Amino acid sequence: MNNRFWILMLAIISLPHVLRAQDTAAHVVKYQATMNAVKYVYGAAKPVARIAPGDILDTNTIDCFGGAITKPSDTLAMAKGDNPLTGPFYVEGAEPGDTIAIDFLELTVNGPQGVGALAPGFGAINPTNYTPMLNSPLPERIWLYPIHQKEDTATFEAHDSKFSVDIPMHPFIGCIGVAPAGGEARSSIVPAEFGGNMDAPEASVGNTLYLPVNVPGGLLFIGDGHAAMGDGEVAGSAIEVPLHVRLRVTVIKGQKIDWPRFENQNEIMAAGIYRPVDDALRIAFTELVGWIHSDYGLSDLDAYELLSKVAKIHLTEMVDPNYVVIAKIDKKYLPPRKH
Numbered sequence: 001m002n003n004r005f006w007i008l009m010l011a012i013i014s015l016p017h018v019l020r021a022q023d024t025a026a027h028v029v030k031y032q033a034t035m036n037a038v039k040y041v042y043g044a045a046k047p048v049a050r051i052a053p054g055d056i057l058d059t060n061t062i063d064c065f066g067g068a069i070t071k072p073s074d075t076l077a078m079a080k081g082d083n084p085l086t087g088p089f090y091v092e093g094a095e096p097g098d099t100i101a102i103d104f105l106e107l108t109v110n111g112p113q114g115v116g117a118l119a120p121g122f123g124a125i126n127p128t129n130y131t132p133m134l135n136s137p138l139p140e141r142i143w144l145y146p147i148h149q150k151e152d153t154a155t156f157e158a159h160d161s162k163f164s165v166d167i168p169m170h171p172f173i174g175c176i177g178v179a180p181a182g183g184e185a186r187s188s189i190v191p192a193e194f195g196g197n198m199d200a201p202e203a204s205v206g207n208t209l210y211l212p213v214n215v216p217g218g219l220l221f222i223g224d225g226h227a228a229m230g231d232g233e234v235a236g237s238a239i240e241v242p243l244h245v246r247l248r249v250t251v252i253k254g255q256k257i258d259w260p261r262f263e264n265q266n267e268i269m270a271a272g273i274y275r276p277v278d279d280a281l282r283i284a285f286t287e288l289v290g291w292i293h294s295d296y297g298l299s300d301l302d303a304y305e306l307l308s309k310v311a312k313i314h315l316t317e318m319v320d321p322n323y324v325v326i327a328k329i330d331k332k333y334l335p336p337r338k339h
């Protein structure tokens with residue numbers, strides 16, 4: 001198929017109302033993940049299923065604790081590993097130098113409660129190996145969050161008082177990525193150029209995620225479902241939940257990107273993933289400048305100046321081995337797209 005077909009497909013996947021109209025006719029690939037088949041690294045692995053471009057993937061994720069924490073007396077030591085991953089899924093026709101486009105069609109919390117936790121040596125204001133302090137790390141503590149599907153909320157219940165409050169749910173996938181380049185295998189807790197544990201609320205219904213293809217078939221992994229999360233994920237966890245997931249996967253042939261990108265009807269968004277947060281921000285804005293130049297025709301310097309006036313920054317997390325910044329601009333500030 002020629003490039004015009006893939007450009008048309010890209011235009012289609014960025015329009016949620018068109019996607020909903022086509023769902024009933026699309027081929028659906030179903031896969032049920034279990035703890036016996038999850039992975040804990042992004043890398044070469046036997047695919048659990050194969051997806052053709054345009055297919056809808058209907059599957060599930062297991063929460064970041066592997067479903068091990070169900071009651072207040074449970075401990076983090078009961079989890080078998082960090083962020084069990086569903087997959088990988090082999091995307092037909094995806095080759096190194098291409099881009100995979102993933103449209104989030106449906107994300108549903110798949111359980112009666114979520115989990116939040118403090119872990120010693122983990123968190124933005126907790127002593128860690130990266131930021132050692134003389135005081136002791138905070139103790140382990142677990143919170144359970146009742147899920148109210150009808151109200152679309154989860155309830156925070158304080159441990160040290162009788163306070164409680166309902167939190168609106170915004171389900172999203174914390175871990176979504178492809179096999180890294182160079183034959184590497186990367187832990188499921190690491191975000192990087194291949195995506196991974198980005199903890200980005202942008203990985204949610206109404207948005208499209210673009211990921212670089214580094215190996216034949218891409219090898220797509222997903223996991224770490226969240227019902228809601230504050231900016232930065234400062235204590236180290238979101239409201240951790242299993243999810244029921246429906247995604248549409250498309251291949252954009254011959255388009256190479258270096259870092260993950262997001263898009264919806266109103267915005268384009270570029271991810272910067274590194275530590276310290278300064279460099280994550282620089283990566284995100286450099287990528288966004290390049291995207292505006294290549295697709296909208298502004299020079300790099302004009303794009304840079306424009307972003308200085310209208311861009312927005314979202315710090316998605318600052319607790320993992322790499323930090324994640326999403327830089328975004330509303331399309332209303334841009335010229336017509338060239339392609």
